[in-house]
Amino acid sequence: MANTDFKSVAEYLATLPKATRTTLQRVRSAIRKAVPDGEEAISYQIPTLKLEGSAVIYFAGWKEHYSLYPATKQVISTFERELAGYELRKGTIRFPLSEPVPTKLIAGIAKVRAQETVALLAERRAKRARVTKRKRPRVAKKTGTKRETPG
Numbered sequence: 001m002a003n004t005d006f007k008s009v010a011e012y013l014a015t016l017p018k019a020t021r022t023t024l025q026r027v028r029s030a031i032r033k034a035v036p037d038g039e040e041a042i043s044y045q046i047p048t049l050k051l052e053g054s055a056v057i058y059f060a061g062w063k064e065h066y067s068l069y070p071a072t073k074q075v076i077s078t079f080e081r082e083l084a085g086y087e088l089r090k091g092t093i094r095f096p097l098s099e100p101v102p103t104k105l106i107a108g109i110a111k112v113r114a115q116e117t118v119a120l121l122a123e124r125r126a127k128r129a130r131v132t133k134r135k136r137p138r139v140a141k142k143t144g145t146k147r148e149t150p151g
Contacts, residue, residue, distance in 0.1 A: 005045070006042045006045055007042065008040070008042065009028065009040045009041075009042065009047040011042075012042060012045075012046065012047055013025065013028075013047075016061050019097065020061040020066070020097060021061075023061070023066060023097055023101055024047075024059065024061045024066055026101040026103060027059050027066060027068075027101060027103075027106055028047065028059070029103075030101070030103040030104075030106040030107045030110070031049055031057060031059065031106060031107070031110045032049070033107060034106075034107035034108070034110035034111045034114070035049055035051070035056060035057075035110050035111065035113075035114045037051065038050060038051055038056055038114070039051070043055055043058065044058065046058050046059065046060040047059050047060070049110070051114060051117050051118060051121070052121055054117050054120070054121055055117070056110065056113045056114050056117045057069070057070075057109070057110050057113045057114075058070070061097075064096065064097055064098070065087075065094045065095055065096050065097055066094075066095050066097060067092050067093060067094050067095070068092070068093045068095075068106065068109060069091060069092050069093075070091040070092075070113075071088055071091050071092055071093045072091070072112075072113070072116060074112055074116055075093075075109055075112050075113065076088065078108075078112050079105060079108060079109060079112075082102070082105050082108075083105075093109070
């Protein structure tokens with residue numbers, strides 16, 4: 001995979017060996033079906049699905065496995081039993097290329113990540129709304145004493 005300036009998910013997939021590409025096309029399809037409103041993009045030079053410009057889930061193919069990111073606490077706790085046979089590291093779930101694609105699990109992970117992302121976006125909007133609604137700070141009333149100017 002020499003090219004590291006991908007413009008699209010299709011371009012990324014085209015650089016992979018056929019078996020890996022076929023597997024990642026199934027992963028991509030499962031994610032797209034689970035989050036139909038998502039927008040595909042390339043971020044960190046790997047395929048990403050975004051909602052309202054915020055990353056929901058990333059996926060990438062490697063020599064002997066493919067990965068999904070991020071494996072948040074919510075994702076891991078929701079799918080603890082289903083993920084027991086897979087390698088989990090630093091927010092990453094690794095799936096061996098030698099095994100069938102667990103499309104239902106991947107779709108479920110994508111849905112949980114979409115819910116997390118939507119909740120985060122709503123929280124950010126609410127925070128911005130609170131900030132803009134705040135009153136301007138009150139200015140202290142004059143007490144009749146002169147302030148000295150430095151200098």
